[in-house]
Amino acid sequence: xxxxxxxxxxxxxxxxxxxxxxxxxxxxxxxxxxxxxxxxxxxxxxxxxxxxxxxxxxxxxxxxxxxxxxxxxxxxxxxxxxxxxxxxxxxxxxxxxxxxxxxxxxxxxxxxxxxxxxxxxxxxxxxxxxxxxxxxxxxxxxxxxxxxxxxxxxxxxxxxxxxxxxxxxxxxxxxxxxxxxxxxxxxxxxxxxxxxxxxxxxxxxxxxxxxxxxxxxxxxxxxxxxxxxxxxxxxxxx
Amino acid sequence: xxxxxxxxxxxxxxxxxxxxxxxxxxxxxxxxxxxxxxxxxxxxxxxxxxxxxxxxxxxxxxxxxxxxxxxxxxxxxxxxxxxxxxxxxxxxxxxxxxxxxxxxxxxxxxxxxxxxxxxxxxxxxxxxxxxxxxxxxxxxxxxxxxxxxxxxxxxxxxxxxxxxxxxxxxxxxxxxxxxxxxxxxxxxxxxxxxxxxxxxxxxxxxxxxxxxxxxxxxxxxxxxxxxxxxxxxxxxxxxxxxxxxxxxxxxxxxxx
Numbered sequence: 001x002x003x004x005x006x007x008x009x010x011x012x013x014x015x016x017x018x019x020x021x022x023x024x025x026x027x028x029x030x031x032x033x034x035x036x037x038x039x040x041x042x043x044x045x046x047x048x049x050x051x052x053x054x055x056x057x058x059x060x061x062x063x064x065x066x067x068x069x070x071x072x073x074x075x076x077x078x079x080x081x082x083x084x085x086x087x088x089x090x091x092x093x094x095x096x097x098x099x100x101x102x103x104x105x106x107x108x109x110x111x112x113x114x115x116x117x118x119x120x121x122x123x124x125x126x127x128x129x130x131x132x133x134x135x136x137x138x139x140x141x142x143x144x145x146x147x148x149x150x151x152x153x154x155x156x157x158x159x160x161x162x163x164x165x166x167x168x169x170x171x172x173x174x175x176x177x178x179x180x181x182x183x184x185x186x187x188x189x190x191x192x193x194x195x196x197x198x199x200x201x202x203x204x205x206x207x208x209x210x211x212x213x214x215x216x217x218x219x220x221x222x223x224x225x226x227x228x229x230x231x232x233x234x235x236x237x238x
Numbered sequence: 239x240x241x242x243x244x245x246x247x248x249x250x251x252x253x254x255x256x257x258x259x260x261x262x263x264x265x266x267x268x269x270x271x272x273x274x275x276x277x278x279x280x281x282x283x284x285x286x287x288x289x290x291x292x293x294x295x296x297x298x299x300x301x302x303x304x305x306x307x308x309x310x311x312x313x314x315x316x317x318x319x320x321x322x323x324x325x326x327x328x329x330x331x332x333x334x335x336x337x338x339x340x341x342x343x344x345x346x347x348x349x350x351x352x353x354x355x356x357x358x359x360x361x362x363x364x365x366x367x368x369x370x371x372x373x374x375x376x377x378x379x380x381x382x383x384x385x386x387x388x389x390x391x392x393x394x395x396x397x398x399x400x401x402x403x404x405x406x407x408x409x410x411x412x413x414x415x416x417x418x419x420x421x422x423x424x425x426x427x428x429x430x431x432x433x434x435x436x437x438x439x440x441x442x443x444x445x446x447x448x449x450x451x452x453x454x455x456x457x458x459x460x461x462x463x464x465x466x467x468x469x470x471x472x473x474x475x476x477x478x479x480x481x482x483x484x485x486x487x488x489x490x491x492x493x494x
Contacts, residue, residue, distance in 0.1 A: 130323040133293055137317045138340035139310075148340070152327045229326050229368060 019199040028203030035200075039207050041183040045101065045173040046166075046215065049108020053165055057113050061120035062146065082114050086172065090179035104176030104184075111172030112165040119161030123154025156230040159223045166219050170212045185211075239304060239424045240267040240290055240392065246298035246449075247285050258449040259285045262299070265443060265452060269391075270422040274435035274442045278485055282450025283428045287396050290426060291317050303392065313341060315392040316385030320400045322377035324369040324384075330356070331365035334383045341388065348387065355383040358420070359413060375406035382414070386421070395427045399434070408466055411437060415464060432485075436477045437464055444484045453484045 008020035093103035177186025192200040260282035359379040
């Protein structure tokens, strides 16, 4: 930071190229009220998209692992949703869903859910055969096997998926805001660069990375508090 | 109690090949008898156990328990695997209660029984611990409690001590005999260890490989209660020698 500040001052780097940290701080702080409103908006979109991907991914992963036939039917469709560039899709989604929060949440969801589905499915299918045999020997129904053996076993996998999904959710939210928004940090970056308020754009960038880090850490803490054994399993897996 | 009548099992591999794991095995295990299955790898002894457990279906012949044909896992059998296979997210007590929970028969009496069993194997005080906090031997003790919690008449054990160190192994062998003395059951016990088999069993079923068959059934006449000092006895020596001959003798005659 100090070096950055120093280089900017010594070489008189123009603020529209790379603003000094002090300039970023001053310009962003000046608009603290507005900036925090934008940050909240992005946080909301990120979280909505994140929860949507969790809610969709769980049953989807269960379906995918239920039988090879279903998996073969669903997989190509899933891959298709991933091969479409989300930035290209966003304007079309705006046309479909209207100029509101929904297309942004949908973009966020589309960006975030795929790795989550894959890791949950991997967790459900990597249950050791002895545990499945144990369930069968105890005459557990398929439903009980899923709830009492497969899903708990998948928890460490679910969390590694969630960690990927939360960071991708931030990316997705910003993509959504670039295309269509009246608030949010993505929107702030677009408008401030358009008006050459480059330090403000940089300030938004810093806030976005902070947001990503904080949300990621929140997922880590939730895992540690509620699923301590899963954290151990993670370490063993690594 | 357990009757295998000309039982065969053929697996089909992914490549479509047929592998005969077991062929024409007939065996009768009496009530409260302790029977050990020994044999080289690939002799189908684990398959035999899974057939009795109802986890796999035979491709020939029938397996029956107490006069009824085995077509699925039964509530009157408990199984212990080579690995403790405890659920890492559940406490030791909940792990022991797991079969009752799955069968929808979890009640206060079951809980009391689980605690009693844990005390029997020296694990009282560990009820609320998690599997990762216990040593391998302690985990397997909990695994044995789990197999006994629904008071099955039959206990099926698939190399239960195979993954343990030699000392723990001896300790648990003695413990298992004590449990069996206190709560008599029909036990089918798969092992690689000839001394273990001879010490534990009333009868040792020696199997040969490819395809798995019963080579011979050996009666062990050692008096009970037994302990490791009996390894010096004449009956012990002759039984282990005979089993070695059956397993290794066959192998050398095949011209290796």
